[in-house]
Amino acid sequence: MIPLHRDRDFTFRFAEDRMIPRFHLEGVETGRSIAVYRLNPETGGRLDLITTAVTGDGGWVTLAEPILVRAGEGFIAVPSEPGA
Numbered sequence: 001m002i003p004l005h006r007d008r009d010f011t012f013r014f015a016e017d018r019m020i021p022r023f024h025l026e027g028v029e030t031g032r033s034i035a036v037y038r039l040n041p042e043t044g045g046r047l048d049l050i051t052t053a054v055t056g057d058g059g060w061v062t063l064a065e066p067i068l069v070r071a072g073e074g075f076i077a078v079p080s081e082p083g084a
Contacts, residue, residue: 009077010078011039011076012069012076012077013073013074014069014070014071014072015071015072016071020063021066025059025060025077029059029082030059031055032079033054034052034077034078034079034080035049035078035080036050036067036078037050037076038073039074039075041072046076050067050075051064
């Protein structure tokens with residue numbers, strides 16, 4: 001089966017306040033650049049760029065500075081296109 005659509009970004013939402021020092025992106029290979037945006041809780045869209053990072057082994061992204069996410073908020077992680 002060939003999927004008709006696949007989101008290329010990952011959305012993280014939280015019910016409680018959290019400090020996020022790292023997160024996992026399933027299926028994203030090591031060395032890909034990641035842009036991390038604040039999530040608009042009303043629309044689910046992107047707001048301002050929070051930080052950038054690079055995926056490590058197994059799709060783990062370790063941030064230089066942890067992200068503080070308040071209850072009801074979240075972030076969107078967008079991997080660069082392969083070869084970009």
